[in-house]
Amino acid sequence: MVVVAILAAGKGTRMKSNLPKVLHSLGGKSLVARVIKCVEPLIPLRKLVIVGYQSSQVKSAINADDVEFVEQTVQLGTGHAIQQLLPHLQNYDGDLLILNGDVPLLRTETLKNLLEIHQTNQNACTILTAKLANPHGYGRVFCDDHGVVQKMIEDKDCTALERENNCVNAGIYCFRWSNLAQVLPHLQANNAQKEYYLTDAVTQVGKVMAVNVSDYQEILGINDRLQLANANDILQQRIKEKWLLAGVTLIDPASITIDESVQLESDVIIEPQTHLRGNTVIKSGSHIGPGSWIENSHIGENVTVFYSVITDCIVNQDTRVGPYAHLRGHAEVGNGCRIGNFVELKNTELGDRTNVAHLSYLGDTVTGTQVNVGAGTITANYDGIKKHKTIIGDRTKTGSNSVLVAPITIGDDVYIAAGSTVTEDVENNTLVIARSRQVVKPGWKQKNQE
Ligand code: UD1
Ligand code: MG
Numbered sequence: 001m002v003v004v005a006i007l008a009a010g011k012g013t014r015m016k017s018n019l020p021k022v023l024h025s026l027g028g029k030s031l032v033a034r035v036i037k038c039v040e041p042l043i044p045l046r047k048l049v050i051v052g053y054q055s056s057q058v059k060s061a062i063n064a065d066d067v068e069f070v071e072q073t074v075q076l077g078t079g080h081a082i083q084q085l086l087p088h089l090q091n092y093d094g095d096l097l098i099l100n101g102d103v104p105l106l107r108t109e110t111l112k113n114l115l116e117i118h119q120t121n122q123n124a125c126t127i128l129t130a131k132l133a134n135p136h137g138y139g140r141v142f143c144d145d146h147g148v149v150q151k152m153i154e155d156k157d158c159t160a161l162e163r164e165n166n167c168v169n170a171g172i173y174c175f176r177w178s179n180l181a182q183v184l185p186h187l188q189a190n191n192a193q194k195e196y197y198l199t200d201a202v203t204q205v206g207k208v209m210a211v212n213v214s215d216y217q218e219i220l221g222i223n224d225r226l227q228l229a230n231a232n233d234i235l236q237q238r239i240k241e242k243w244l245l246a247g248v249t250l251i252d253p254a255s256i257t258i259d260e261s262v263q264l265e266s267d268v269i270i271e272p273q274t275h276l277r278g279n280t281v282i283k284s285g286s287h288i289g290p291g292s293w294i295e296n297s298h299i300g301e302n303v304t305v306f307y308s309v310i311t312d313c314i315v316n317q318d319t320r321v322g323p324y325a326h327l328r329g330h331a332e333v334g335n336g337c338r339i340g341n342f343v344e345l346k347n348t349e350l351g352d353r354t355n356v357a358h359l360s361y362l363g364d365t366v367t368g369t370q371v372n373v374g375a376g377t378i379t380a381n382y383d384g385i386k387k388h389k390t391i392i393g394d395r396t397k398t399g400s401n402s403v404l405v406a407p408i409t410i411g412d413d414v415y416i417a418a419g420s421t422v423t424e425d426v427e428n429n430t431l432v433i434a435r436s437r438q439v440v441k442p443g444w445k446q447k448n449q450e
Contacts, residue, residue, distance in 0.1 A: 001094035002115060003177070004044040007081050008032045008101035009052030009072040014224040020054045022101040023061050024228060027235045028259035028277060030061060031222055034104040039097070041108045042115070048088065049101070050081045077195025078171075079187040086184060092177050095119070098198070100171035102222045105231055110218055111172070114211050118174040124206030125149075125179070128172040130216040137223065138168035139199050141210055149208040152199040156192040167210070169199060170219035179205040235260070256289075283317070292322070300335070313345075316352075334369070351394065363387065368394030368412065376401040393428065 012021020022032035029037070036047065051058045052072040059069050072084045082098065089096070095118065097111065110128065118126035127149065129141045139154045140162055152169055153162055183204045187196045202208055213219055217234050220227065239260055240253045247266030250256055255272040258264075263281045270276070271289030278296040282288060285302040295311040303315050306322035314332040315321060321339045331345040333354075339345065340357035348362045351369035356362060358375035364387050365379050377398045379390040388406035392398070396410055399418030404410065411428035420434035 002042060002044050002097050002174075003046045003048065003089065003092060003094065004039045004042070004097045004099065005048045005050060005070075005082065005085055006032065006035050006039075006099050006101050007050050007078055007171075008058060009050045009055070009075050009081050010102075011053040011075065012102070012223070015228075016225075020058055021222065023058060024222070026104050026222075026228065026231055027239065028261055031104045032058070032062060032101040035099050035101055035106070036062065036064065036067065038106050038108050039099065039111065042097070042111060044097070045094070048085060050084060052081075077189065077193070078198035079184070079196035079201055082180070082198050082201070083184050083187070083196070086181060089177060089181070094177060096175045096177040096180065098173045098175065100221060103171050103219055104222065105220055105234060106172065106218050107215075110213055114172065114174055117209065117211050121207075121209060123174075123209050124176050125202050125208040126174045127202060127208065127210050128170040128213055128219060129167050129210040130170055130213045130219045131166050132168050132216055133166070135163075135166045135168045138221070140165045141167045141169050143167065143210050147210050147212075149203060149210050152202055154191060154193070154197060154199065167212075168219075170213065171221060172219070173198070173202065175201075175205060251289075297327075308339075329363075362390070364406065365390040365392065367392040368396070370395045372397040374398045374400040374402060374416075374418065378403050380405045 008022040010021060015021045015024065023030045026034060039047065047067045048070050049062060049067055050070050050072050052075050055071060070084050070088055072081045114126055114128055137155050139152055140158055141149060142151045142165060143149050180201060183201045187200055189196050191197060220231055222228050222231055236257060239258050240250055243264050244250060248264045249269045252272040256270055256274050258276045259278060261279055262276045265284040267284045268282050269287045273291045274289030275293050280294050280297050282299045283301040286299050288294065288305045291307040292305050293309045297310045297312060298314045300315060300317035302318050304320045308322035308325040310327040312330050313327040316333060316335045318335055319333050319337040324341045325339045326344045329346040331348045333339060333350045334352035336353045337350050338355040338357055342359045343356050344361045346363040348365040350367050351371065353369055354367050354371040356373040360373055360377045362379050363381040371392055374397065380403055381387050381390065390404050390406045391409040393410060393412035393414065395412060396414040398416045399420060401419045402416045403421045405421065405423045408422065408425060410426045411430065413429045414426050415431045416422060417433040417435065420432060422432055422434050426432050
């Protein structure tokens with residue numbers, strides 16, 4: 001039986017940011033959301049998040065029904081933060097797993113191991129430690145030969161000699177709650193930061209064991225932007241290794257970024273300078289990049305995307321996009337289409353084998369199949385107040401530089417002459433010429449200028 005508490009009330013002064021530290025994003029997810037996700041497989045009895053600095057912002061960002069928030073209105077240290085739990089866990093008799101909201105690379109397996117060791121050894125407290133090449137900034141943990149913790153000292157309170165100990169406190173603890181609850185009210189703030197340290201409680205609760213984490217990267221804490229950037233590198237490395245081993249080709253992986261939430265299939269090729277964000281799915285055989293941004297989009301099989309930006313869209317199989325196309329606002333492109341250079345699609349559905357090859361804007365448009373949208377065709381979808389729809393039937397061809405003034409419906413097999421501004425609906429099988437007739441005046445120069 002375990003309750004989880006996550007410390008997320010601090011401002012994070014060292015981030016030098018208006019945004020609370022725990023809301024800074026790592027791989028598309030906030031630091032605190034990552035910590036919450038990591039504990040979910042443990043199926044805790046309760047998840048308590050301690051909030052304080054800009055608490056309403058933190059609460060609405062977390063926005064989960066199964067998370068309870070506990071307010072720490074002034075931030076007087078990690079021990080003070082845990083003191084706020086006392087009224088919420090009055091009759092609780094199990095273990096309390098405490099995590100820092102700024103330690104986002106932790107793995108669930110590591111927590112499972114910590115809990116198991118805690119329970120089989122019947123410890124009063126079990127803490128996670130790591131040996132760091134550069135322990136600067138972390139609290140140091142001093143153990144005897146059996147891994148029993150003797151003392152814990154914060155970096156700022158260490159002597160020069162104590163600072164040489166590279167065994168650090170990860171900020172992850174499992175306490176028998178009844179023991180901790182007795183000690184908490186008696187914490188003192190006799191230290192360099194004048195704060196109530198949770199670490200002071202550790203050595204007062206009874207038998208305390210340290211569990212050393214095998215991969216030190218898991219416990220890296222984020223206190224400043226440099227540490228955030230380093231954590232991002234580590235996370236990207238993890239994500240890319242996973243996809244490389246799953247059969248995805250990444251060309252120049254260092255220049256590519258992939259959110260953890262992205263799904264790729266084998267035989268996808270990602271070229272340099274490509275960024276995949278949010279709930280993006282890319283199916284087998286697709287070739288993405290170089291120089292592309294794809295966010296919250298579904299890319300079907302054997303699609304090519306070349307130097308393009310796609311957000312919130314669906315691109316179906318065998319379609320070619322780019323270079324320099326912009327698809328946004330829930331556009332859906334059919335199978336075997338071609339979206340060429342300098343084309344923007346917004347909230348538009350294209351039927352199969354439709355081409356929009358050059359210099360077009362289609363907004364709020366639905367086309368049939370095998371439509372050819374000529375170079376420079378524009379849908380005038382906005383009258384200054386409202387957006388209107390354009391509908392184009394199967395096999396219709398719009399001439400270069402046509403303007404289709406919405407709302408408008410163009411039938412099947414229609415031909416629109418180049419340079420037309422079409423303002424009225426057009427029937428099937430029609431040729432439309434909506435431009436002024438060419439006027440030719442032979443010998444005009446001699447007559448007017450001599
Ligand atoms: C803390 C530990 C240190 C450990 C390190 C690991 C203490 C005293 N020190 O130091 O031993 O090596 O984490 O990363 O615990 N918070 C609150 N309320 C407060 C203060 C902090 O909720 O009043 C939250 C912060 O939002 C943060 C977490 O507690 O998520 C840790 O606080 P932080 O100030 O980053 O502690 P560290 O100096 O990193
Ligand atoms: Mg910290």
